Amino acid sequence: MRPGTVSLVLILGIIPVTAATPTFHKDIEPILQKRCQGCHRAGEAAPMALVTYEQTRPWAKAIRASVITGKMPPWQPDPHYGKFSNDLSLGPGEKEKLVAWVDAGAPEGNPADAPKPAVFTDGWRISKPDMVFEMPEEFDVPAKGVIDYQYISVPTHFTEDKWVQEAEVRPGDRSLVHHAIVVIDNGTGVNNEEYLAGYAPGGNVQIWKPGEARLVKAGSTLVFQMHYQANGKPGRDRTRIGLVFAKKPVTDRIIAMQVMDLGLAIPPGNPNFRVDASLVMKDTVKLVGMRAHMHVRGKSFQFRAVYPNGETEVLLDLPKYDFNWQPYYYLETPKLLPAGTRIECTAYYDNSANNPFNPDPNTWVRWGPQTWDEMMIGWLDIAVPVSKEHSLRGALHQ
Ligand code: HEC
Incomplete structure (x- = not known):
């Protein structure tokens, strides 16, 4: 046995002890960046941000409970069938780490261990849109009652066909929009309208792989099908759609x-x-x-x-x-x-x-x-x- 081997074993013997207590900056922040901050940051669907230690600490117990029950991150498919590229579930060992961190009193650890802050497009879950279309004016939502579906046309004024690689529909006020669908009307009749993208509770962005895209023909009109729901207070909404065009041949x-x-x-x-x-x-x-x-x-x-x-x-x-x-x-x-x-x-x-x-x-x-x-x-x-x-x-x- 070479002399170096002994000290290596000794060192290895010590590591598990110090590593047993996960800290926020070293162990938890990378998980939050990858699995949670898409929704848990300012302006997104979740009610609170889980970005800094100060923001996360008060939620430690709730985080523990939500990952144990599987409520968070929200991902419903039975894992026996299909593999999905937008899978939100936690990776191996991540649930255990989150739970161990909370059980250890949710320590902050050393800020020097923190990963680089995750980079997000401000205001969007897709890449920065090349073009944004919005409803021409705000829609007044009454405090009470049933609101008929609204169909709001927004001309694209496209002079050439466009290939859409990513699309995201964003409500102006999530508490009023039950769901929204944007369809493409290329002038050939209602039955030929084609689905472009939609917003439903929980949010869903459309991101296709390079080489795949939806076609929006020149001269098309986008029709926003808006389903509003009264929430007890009168309000206003102006929903938008962001489009990222294909940069590669489709x-x-x-x-x-x-x-x-x-x-x-x-x-x-x-x-x-x-x-x-x-x-x-x-x-x-x-x-x-x-x-x-x-x-x-x-x-x-x-x-x-x-x-x-x-x-x-x-x-x-x-x-x-x-x-x-x-x-x-x-x-x-x-x-x-x-x-x-x-x-x-x-x-x-x-x-x-x-x-x-x-x-x-x-x-x-x-x-x-x-x-x-x-x-x-x-x-x-x-x-x-x-x-x-x-x-x-x-x-x-x-
Ligand atoms: C796809 C969006 C999305 C992702 C990803 C996501 N959350 Fe959430 N989260 C939400 C929304 C929306 C709510 C509020 C609605 C609800 O409680 O169902 C929420 C609520 C919560 C709550 C409060 C739960 C409660 O019972 O009150 C906790 C804690 C939480 N999330 C933790 C996490 C953690 C930890 C992750 C990552 C491991 C995560 N979430 C990932 C959208 C998300």
Whole structure:
């Protein structure tokens, strides 16, 4: 044995003792930067910032509880199915570190250990937008009552086609905007409107991979579909959309498709009502993302692919659907769907009195825009090679 080895063992023996107590700057700050500050910083969806020690310390107990229950970071998919590039879950050992830090009295440690502050685009969760469109004027939201959907047109004045790589819809006042969708109207009629991006509780930005983008044709108008909800106080909102254009040549056009059941009818009192819908791909396409949409009776949602060879694969499973979190789930690796693949969606609803969010368990519930109505939409983001895109309109059938 060389003499040096002995002292190395001794040193290794000491490290675990000093390292056993995680400190804010050394151990916790990097986790918060990576997993929490996207939402927990000024101007974002979460109610408090978790950036400095002073901001974080009072929340230590709540942080411990929220990571143990899995409430934070908010991420619903069953980990057995699919790998997603926008996965918010904690990495190996991170939960244990957060808990050990709180249990040790949430010490600050040495500021010299702190990582560099995380860099965010001020006011956005996407990169700095190349262009921002906003509603032409503020909308007055009354204190009470039901507010009809508002459809607000904003011309782009684009003189050439634009490829959108990232898009984010930002409400002016989150407490008034129930959800917002921005669609592209390229002048060929209402039925040809195409989904661009949306805001729903929990926020969801659209970020596609380099080479993938949504097309906004020259001369298009953006239509903001605004669903406002009265919150007891009169208020005003002016929602915006930020767009980042593709900087690289685009090989795949991203198209939004919907798997849905417009005829759903949920019986009164039923605690576990199943609704199915499906869509067959008539051409070979790549699936890049999925998003489930239901209202407050929604309980669970699953996407499956049934391949032409008869095999079935679960693509995304949300065992406990939460109306407050409706992000797009982007696949780490796009999934090739050969022509003839059927995408099946299964949703369950709880229309019983045991559902604390149920506004009325004694009624039949049908499709409709308001929260006391229901919806069943499995959104798909499909990548279609730009070269064969012209054949697409006829390529997909319900
Ligand atoms: C996608 C956005 C998002 C991310 C990422 C996120 N949070 Fe939150 N967080 C929220 C929102 C919104 C709320 C308030 C609404 C709620 O409590 O559901 C919240 C609430 C909380 C609360 C208060 C919970 C309570 O029970 O009152 C804690 C503590 C918290 N977050 C900790 C964290 C920690 C720690 C992380 C990272 C490990 C994290 N959050 C990641 C959005 C986020």
